Amino acid sequence: MRAKFASFTEQEHRARLAEARRLLKEQGIDHCISMAPESLYYYGGYDSWVSVNSPQALIFSADDGEPTIILRDTDLSLAYESSWVKDIRHYRLMFDDVPAIFASIAKEKGLRGGKVAIETQSYALPHSLGLALAKALAPAEIVDATVLLGMPRLIKSPSEMAYMRKAGEYAQAGLEAARRAMQPGMSEIALAGEIEHAMRAAGSDYWSIPTELASGERTAGGHATARNRIIERGDLVHLEFAGVAARYHATAIHTMAAGEPSIRAREVYDAGRESLAAGIGAIHVGANVTDIEEASLEPLRKAGMEDAAVMRFGYGIGVAYPPIWLEPLQISRGSNQIMQAGMVFVLHAYLQFPDEQLGIIQGGTYALTEQGVEMLIGGGDVPLEVI
Structure with missing residues (x-):
């Protein structure tokens, strides 16, 4: 059974995501690759601590399209048991090019340039991964969204x-x-x-x-x-x-x-x-x-x-x-x-x-x-x- 251990209704999560999209549009940002585990939980319902050692993200546009969760294959069942998000994808650590996969998903959602929001102050984004993401997302500009995505939680x-x-x-x-x-x-x-x-x-x-x-x-x-x-x-x-x-x-x-x-x-x-x-x-x-x-x-x-x-x-x-x-x-x-x-x-x-x-x-x-x-x-x- 999907989302058996969800803590909130899908309706509440969608309302939160709508607010995040509104804030993104206010700042002229069209896409978001959210990697902080607090955000993945708050917006996507995905309950997992492993962001600090296995990159994972909630990727969505500022428009009304469905979001995507991307995570390591070994953690797939964790998303199934807690998240309302339907599009859940996975990668194999040490074999797949994770930054390239994240960028590819964002481009599926229309990213061609402009700005992409990422919580650059999160412990889930070490410097090396940030550099690799910036290269994979080019010519898009990474904008720090740590506060923007965190403020609705207050x-x-x-x-x-x-x-x-x-x-x-x-x-x-x-x-x-x-x-x-x-x-x-x-x-x-x-x-x-x-x-x-x-x-x-x-x-x-x-x-x-x-x-x-x-x-x-x-x-x-x-x-x-x-x-x-x-x-x-x-x-x-x-x-x-x-x-x-x-x-x-x-x-x-x-x-x-x-x-x-x-x-x-x-x-x-x-x-x-x-x-x-x-x-x-x-x-x-x-x-x-x-x-x-x-x-x-x-x-x-x-x-x-x-x-x-x-x-x-x-x-x-x-x-x-x-x-x-x-x-x-x-x-x-x-x-x-x-x-x-x-x-x-x-x-x-x-x-x-x-x-x-x-x-x-x-x-x-x-x-x-x-x-x-x-x-x-x-x-x-x-x-x-x-x-």
């Missing part, structure tokens, strides 16, 4: 929001497991194992970024993953991990203490908490993202800790495949994006003091509705939790 439909909430439930299972399991004397890896087991047991799909977990003197590492370090009494332990439903990610972010921490650790945590609350308070439909991050920094300026806030305040999240789970919404200075109802995003107040071997991160995943900001999962604006 506003979640009701069916997408249902998956986001389910992903939040899976992450909640991981957060509860951390609270139950964490104790002095256990290793960071053992704690990560408890978290990951709980999420998988609850029903979570695999996540796109490793569980980030650091304790004690390692907490100044914002993207630290678990090591064999033994958690000691009084250590701060900060966590960042995602539950996943139908490839939709909801990230839990939380800092806890394994017993009573130092006065300095509490001071840093409380400053981060104030920063998080101030940023959340600035979020509303129509808010500029620069203003949101500026609001989050105001309490830190007063505390003399602004220089310790080295991460952006937030980013969009939703469909994701390894190695990242970010969408093209940047809640940060330097961006002029406007917040809209239906957006889902990660917020984090992160402070690091490398010289003190101390850091905290606090936040979670939030949705913006017409009624305001709703936390889907995370530690959020709460007093330091001492286990």
Whole structure:
């Protein structure tokens, strides 16, 4: 049975594809070779992580013709079980000229020159493949469509929001497991194992970024993953991990203490908490993202800790495949994006003091509705939790 494991209706996918075509026409682009796995899933329903080692693409024109999926022969059944697309073709790795095949399909759809959209910032497009594609597509000009194809994903439909909430439930299972399991004397890896087991047991799909977990003197590492370090009494332990439903990610972010921490650790945590609350308070439909991050920094300026806030305040999240789970919404200075109802995003107040071997991160995943900001999962604006 075709598309037995589809997560959305063909109608919803076709509506998304129609929006992508509208955006292409606005930019004067007639054809698209979409290679990012997030796009293949969002527009074509094809659920597969293998873009990072086996080129695959959704190829379509800006007109109303049917799209084509092209992939490696060994993955053909993956497309049959998840995608609504009828024209699915394959190639043999190491034997077939993949860039030439992609170009040939685009030319079938009318490509003769002009512009062709490709997500050139995707990890699915290594430099060597990009060069070969450019040669095969000549004289057509490759235009980066990473943002163009990613922007429609920022506003979640009701069916997408249902998956986001389910992903939040899976992450909640991981957060509860951390609270139950964490104790002095256990290793960071053992704690990560408890978290990951709980999420998988609850029903979570695999996540796109490793569980980030650091304790004690390692907490100044914002993207630290678990090591064999033994958690000691009084250590701060900060966590960042995602539950996943139908490839939709909801990230839990939380800092806890394994017993009573130092006065300095509490001071840093409380400053981060104030920063998080101030940023959340600035979020509303129509808010500029620069203003949101500026609001989050105001309490830190007063505390003399602004220089310790080295991460952006937030980013969009939703469909994701390894190695990242970010969408093209940047809640940060330097961006002029406007917040809209239906957006889902990660917020984090992160402070690091490398010289003190101390850091905290606090936040979670939030949705913006017409009624305001709703936390889907995370530690959020709460007093330091001492286990």
